[in-house]
Amino acid sequence: MPNFRYKIVTKDQQIKEGAISSPFGFSARKNLTRDGSSVLLLSKEKSPILQVDAPFLSGFPLGEKIYFFRNLAMMVDSGISIVEALEIISEQVKTKKVKKAILKISDDVRNGQKLSDAMRKFPKYFPEHIVENVNMGITAGRLNETLDRISNDFEKDDELRKKVTGAIAYPLIIVVVMIAVLIIFIFYVLPGIAEMFFSLEVATPLPTRILLGIGSFLKTKPLVIPGIFFGFLLFISIGLKFKKTKYFLHKILLRLPIFGDLIKNYNLVLFFRSLESLSRSGVPIVSTVEIAAKTTNNEVYKRALDRVKPLLLQGISLSDALSPFTFLFSKQTRKIITVGERAGKMDEAFHRISEYYLRVVDHKTRMLTVLIEPILMLVLGVFVAIIALSLFLPLYGLMSTLSQ
Numbered sequence: 001m002p003n004f005r006y007k008i009v010t011k012d013q014q015i016k017e018g019a020i021s022s023p024f025g026f027s028a029r030k031n032l033t034r035d036g037s038s039v040l041l042l043s044k045e046k047s048p049i050l051q052v053d054a055p056f057l058s059g060f061p062l063g064e065k066i067y068f069f070r071n072l073a074m075m076v077d078s079g080i081s082i083v084e085a086l087e088i089i090s091e092q093v094k095t096k097k098v099k100k101a102i103l104k105i106s107d108d109v110r111n112g113q114k115l116s117d118a119m120r121k122f123p124k125y126f127p128e129h130i131v132e133n134v135n136m137g138i139t140a141g142r143l144n145e146t147l148d149r150i151s152n153d154f155e156k157d158d159e160l161r162k163k164v165t166g167a168i169a170y171p172l173i174i175v176v177v178m179i180a181v182l183i184i185f186i187f188y189v190l191p192g193i194a195e196m197f198f199s200l201e202v203a204t205p206l207p208t209r210i211l212l213g214i215g216s217f218l219k220t221k222p223l224v225i226p227g228i229f230f231g232f233l234l235f236i237s238i239g240l241k242f243k244k245t246k247y248f249l250h251k252i253l254l255r256l257p258i259f260g261d262l263i264k265n266y267n268l269v270l271f272f273r274s275l276e277s278l279s280r281s282g283v284p285i286v287s288t289v290e291i292a293a294k295t296t297n298n299e300v301y302k303r304a305l306d307r308v309k310p311l312l313l314q315g316i317s318l319s320d321a322l323s324p325f326t327f328l329f330s331k332q333t334r335k336i337i338t339v340g341e342r343a344g345k346m347d348e349a350f351h352r353i354s355e356y357y358l359r360v361v362d363h364k365t366r367m368l369t370v371l372i373e374p375i376l377m378l379v380l381g382v383f384v385a386i387i388a389l390s391l392f393l394p395l396y397g398l399m400s401t402l403s404q
Contacts, residue, residue: 006018006019006020006032008032008033008037008038010035010036010037011035011036011037016037020032059124059125060095060098060124060125061095062154062157062158063158064093064094064095064098065151065154066151066154066155066158067089067092067093068089068093068102068151069147069148069150069151069154070147070148070151071085071088071089071092072085072086072089072147073144073145073146073147073148073151074144075088075089076143076144076147077144077148082106082109082115083106083109083110086102086103086105086106086109087103087106089102090102090103090106098125101122101125104118104121104122105118105119105121105122108121114135114138115134115138115143116131116132116134116135116138117135119131119134127294127295128291128294129274129277129278129291129292129294129295130150132278132281132283132287132291133146133149133150133277133278133281133283134146134147134150136278136281136282136283137281139282140281140282146281149277149280150277153273153277156273156358157270157273160266160269160358160361163361163362163365164262164263164266164361164365166365167262167364167365167368167369168259168262170369170372171372171376174376174380175379178379178380178383182383182387183218185211185387186211186212186214186215186218187215187218187219191212191215207386207389207390208389208390210390211386211390236249243299246299247299247300247303250298250299250300251300253298254298254300254327258368258371259368261364262361262364262365262368263298264298264328265357265360265361265364266297266361267296267297267298267301268329268333268353268354268357269354269357269358269361270295270296270297271292271293271295271296271301271305272292272350272353272354272357273295273350273354274291274292274295275288275289275292275346275350275354276347276350276351276354278291278292279346279347279350280347285312285318285346286309286312286313289305289308289309289312289318290305290309292305293305293306300328301328304325304328307324308321308322317338317341318337318341318346319334319335319337319338319341322334322337333353336349336352336353337349337350337353
């Protein structure tokens with residue numbers, strides 16, 4: 001969410017400056033004037049990435065991330081200096097803006113900065129949980145092991161995301177193809193047949209008339225369907241800019257039949273895998289939970305984990321702090337954390353949980369394909385039957401007329 005720099009005059013006639021996060025300028029102004037203050041200046045703050053040497057606007061492809069950390073770990077383990085290793089890796093990176101970022105990090109390390117501090121300047125490419133892992137790896141003298149573990153985690157994340165997106169994309173592709181075939185049939189096949197029937201004064205059956213009516217409507221108003229589609233996308237994209245709307249949409253996703261559990265388990269894998277990695281690096285539990293929460297993709301999980309942090313600061317155990325959120329964290333998960341807390345082996349507990357949910361996601365993606373196939377076959381059967389009826393019923397009527 002963008003930040004806005006502001007200068008206001010408060011009700012007490014005091015001039016106050018600062019920054020506020022808001023999706024749009026008008027909403028930022030509304031929040032600032034809610035208590036009776038007057039806005040003197042309001043300007044959008046540039047992203048931290050834009051302030052570092054060049055406008056790094058493109059992302060860091062996952063394949064290049066894996067290559068970066070895998071090769072950096074190998075070269076550091078081989079005794080090559082971090083500066084030289086970064087320069088070698090930058091030559092192989094294809095994304096120009098990422099290449100510039102790596103060279104900037106190399107220059108900063110050459111000038112005496114820690115690798116983690118240099119990476120911290122590029123949060124779009126190196127998120128906080130990655131930077132903290134690198135920082136703790138440097139502190140513990142096990143940087144090569146930490147880098148290797150990060151690359152392994154990225155590979156697992158890539159495989160996991162492909163499974164989830166594949167399971168969701170499969171039915172969508174089938175539906176899109178069916179709609180495309182139906183549109184082609186309505187616009188190009190059916191009108192010619194209908195024209196022939198009208199010229200022969202043969203009555204067209206109801207299914208044919210319905211499809212002809214749909215075709216006639218779409219011809220007179222061709223922008224209706226694209227308008228609805230893009231309107232829906234615009235509504236979602238604008239809604240995701242507001243925290244309340246985003247939270248509401250993400251909550252709906254978690255409660256969807258079939259897909260809701262898959263999304264929930266996917267977020268749990270991301271969260272507990274980050275917890276494991278940070279815990280193994282020696283990051284304190286409060287910071288671990290705070291940083292790992294940012295790796296989840298769902299606003300409901302992020303908001304729940306924000307409420308966990310104050311409880312941890314009060315000395316409450318993680319398992320007890322998670323207990324109010326039974327919908328998000330199962331009793332079984334909390335029990336495993338309790339065992340890890342008592343044994344002093346939290347990293348092992350987090351590993352066990354992340355591996356469990358990884359197997360659950362793998363099973364659900366396979367089962368999802370199995371469950372959706374018969375549903376799609378049924379829908380496809382109805383779809384074919386509609387087309388067949390609209391095509392063959394008029395032909396049957398024509399044959400009956402000619403035989404009389």
